[in-house]
Amino acid sequence: MSYTYEFPRPSVTTDILVFSIRDGRLQVLLIERKVDPFQGAWAIPGGFVQMEEDLRSGALRELEEETGLSDIPLRQLRAYGAPDRDPRGRVITIAFIALVQSGDLIAKGGSDALDARWFAVDELPPLAFDHAQILADGRAQLARDVTASIHDSGLVAFDFLPEKFTLSEAQKVFETLRGEDMDKRNFRKWLTNEWSIEDTGEKSTGGRHRPAALFRLKPE
Amino acid sequence: MSYTYEFPRPSVTTDILVFSIRDGRLQVLLIERKVDPFQGAWAIPGGFVQMEEDLRSGALRELEEETGLSDIPLRQLRAYGAPDRDPRGRVITIAFIALVQSGDLIAKGGSDALDARWFAVDELPPLAFDHAQILADGRAQLARDVTASIHDSGLVAFDFLPEKFTLSEAQKVFETLRGEDMDKRNFRKWLTNEWSIEDTGEKSTGGRHRPAALFRLKPE
């Protein structure tokens, strides 16, 4: 089967930056490419958009095929379309960002991936295509969301937290995202004033010391 | 001439939201479509990306062809790719935003446009394709930039101002963007503290009353 058009057309792909906070560090999910170009190199998961699917659906499909992650919320970052960004020809890609909790981390190889692994964003391997640029832009966007407005800052941070969390867990996430430590009492005052947080009545288990109260972001 | 590919490919276009503040209101530049689909309807200027040009270059080329505007800075908004957004088939578009001073306003028809005109964003005609959605997203992005951080707020506002401006002109732009009036003294304190503003020594002319000092954003 082949397809003929009156004018030349580019290919369109999606790429998905999956961020998580693991071991107190911001990490990103990368795949090892199974096929040329850049076979064996690390890359952001993604692939070609099908004709009948939305950009977001295509991104989710590729993400599941290559890493096993499914059903996560995506935000669009931007499109990349330099004419020479892909050696196969003109390929325009739409980059997405996903923020997941450290629990959701099943990463495996798939149809187009030899392997999938988490990397700390400050210890990255060399990346295929212009993916280093895309990743840098994604990190910058994340930093902007965190520092820009109080409201966005929280929205971003809660994406990295499970539904029920202790105040210390929340503080660690905020500190990791902002890159600086905060005062415990001030953080708690800020969080409970600025956000609708409710005590679930439950206590954390498995800790090696005094259990902490579990809180939840109250649905509007 | 025709082009054949092993897999089907979408077409890719760019669309450019050109905003300006005219008569104290936020306005947007639209074109009247010369050809089907949506012939005669109003639309955001834009068109197909050529194979050898960058997305931004394509957007600038289309903008000049359809409206006569050239050489203005563009920021990417996002990509739109719903499978049914264009009756001609699968068309993915990358939307850009431009902010221009009210002086730069030459608008004319062009190759694909019967006419080009400014519209206040709260008095829009019906729009072709999903352009009403794109325009709403662009306005929302603009509002976010203004309110999100002090720094972005200024960056956006200065794009709407000429190189030399009076403090009252600046205040009107900020007020239009924020949608609320500000205290004159507080605004001036804020502007001069938060930004590097210098008095050019010149005075505004042509005003019907007392001339005002002309200021300039000091280049870093």
Added chain:
DNA sequence: TCAAAAGTGTTGTACCTACACCCATGC
């Protein structure tokens, strides 16, 4: 001389920051 916009300081308030000790639990 009148109308219209330009220009100019002070005071209260609300929010953010800094700071230290006791408590509950697991080992």
Added chain:
DNA sequence: GCATGGGTGTAGGTACAACACTTTTGA
């Protein structure tokens, strides 16, 4: 019983909001 993280209030400083009158020019 001791080590470890959980939990709590106050005081000072700073940045923002509210507020009115005099000055300069064109007509």
